[in-house]
Amino acid sequence: xxxxxxxxxxxxxxxxxxxxxxxxxxxxxxxxxxxxxxxxxxxxxxxxxxxxxxxxxxxxxxxxxxxxxxxxxxxxxxxxxxxxxxxxxxxxxxxxxxxxxxxxxxxxxxxxxxxxxxxxxxxxxxxxxxxxxxxxxxxxxxxxxxxxxxxxxxxxxxxxxxxxxxxxxxxxxxxxxxxxxxxxxxxxxxxxxxxxxxxxxxxxxxxxxxxxxxxxxxxxxxxxxxxxxxxxxxxxxxxxxxxxxxxxxxxxxxxxxxxxxxxxxx
Numbered sequence: 001x002x003x004x005x006x007x008x009x010x011x012x013x014x015x016x017x018x019x020x021x022x023x024x025x026x027x028x029x030x031x032x033x034x035x036x037x038x039x040x041x042x043x044x045x046x047x048x049x050x051x052x053x054x055x056x057x058x059x060x061x062x063x064x065x066x067x068x069x070x071x072x073x074x075x076x077x078x079x080x081x082x083x084x085x086x087x088x089x090x091x092x093x094x095x096x097x098x099x100x101x102x103x104x105x106x107x108x109x110x111x112x113x114x115x116x117x118x119x120x121x122x123x124x125x126x127x128x129x130x131x132x133x134x135x136x137x138x139x140x141x142x143x144x145x146x147x148x149x150x151x152x153x154x155x156x157x158x159x160x161x162x163x164x165x166x167x168x169x170x171x172x173x174x175x176x177x178x179x180x181x182x183x184x185x186x187x188x189x190x191x192x193x194x195x196x197x198x199x200x201x202x203x204x205x206x207x208x209x210x211x212x213x214x215x216x217x218x219x220x221x222x223x224x225x226x227x228x229x230x231x232x233x234x235x236x237x238x239x240x241x242x243x244x245x246x247x248x249x250x251x252x253x254x255x256x257x258x259x260x261x262x263x264x265x266x
Contacts, residue, residue: 006098006106013109014081015070026066027098027108030116036061036093038123046076046091049112056112061091066107080109087111121155 006027095105124133
C-alpha cells in the first residue's frame with residue numbers, strides 16, 4: 001500500500017478473549033525493516049521491526065486504532081492469529097492519516113514481508129534540493145531496474161489532493177443545500193401571493209386565504225373544515241389561471257401536499 005492509502009483489508013484474525021461471533025476486518029500492510037523509520041512511525045509501546053530479531057517475520061505492529069479495537073490492556077507480547085498462524089505483537093504506533101482525512105482511522109496491522117513489496121518509499125535528505133535528490137534516486141533506480149520508467153510522486157502532494165477533493169465535495173454540498181433552501185423559500189413566497197392563495201388549504205382545515213386575512217386583521221372568515229369563503233359546502237368556484245407566471249407547477253404540487261396534510265389532520 002501507498003503511504004496515503006490502505007489497499008488490503010483482510011479477515012481471519014483471532015485472539016484470546018475475542019467474541020466468538022466477531023468477524024474483524026483490519027487493514028493489512030506488508031512492510032520492510034526500514035518502512036517505519038522512513039514514514040516516521042511514532043511508537044506508543046514496544047519497538048519497530050529489527051534485523052537483530054529473526055523472529056520478527058512472525059511479528060506484527062498495530063496502529064493505535066487496532067490496539068483499541070482488540071482491547072488488550074498491554075498489547076505488546078500478546079498473540080494474534082491470522083489463519084491459524086501465530087503472530088506476536090511487538091509494537092503499537094500512533095495513528096497516521098492514510099486514507100480520507102475526514103473519516104475515522106482504520107484499524108491497521110503491519111507485517112514484515114518483503115514478498116509483498118510493490119512500491120519504494122524514499123525520504124530525501126533536507127540538505128539536498130528536490131531535483132538533486134531525485135536525480136540521485138533515479139540513478140540507483142535505473143541501475144537495478146533499467147527497463148522500467150522512473151515514476152515518482154511526492155507524499156505531501158498526495159495528501160493535499162485528498163484535502164482538496166474533500167473541500168470540493170463540501171463546497172458542492174453547500175451550493176446544493178442553498179439551492180434547496182432557495183426553492184423552498186420560493187414556494188412559500190408563491191403561495192400567499194398567487195391568484196390561488198384564497199383557495200389553498202393548510203393543516204387543520206383553515207384555508208390559507210382566510211388565515212392570511214385573519215393575520216392581517218381582516219374579517220372573521222370561515223374556519224369550518226372544507227368551507228371556502230363565499231362558497232358554502234366547501235366547493236371552490238372557478239378560479240383564473242395563474243397570470244403572474246411564477247411557480248405554477250410548484251403551486252399545483254404544493255396544493256396536493258397541503259391537501260394531504262389537511263386530510264391527515266382530520
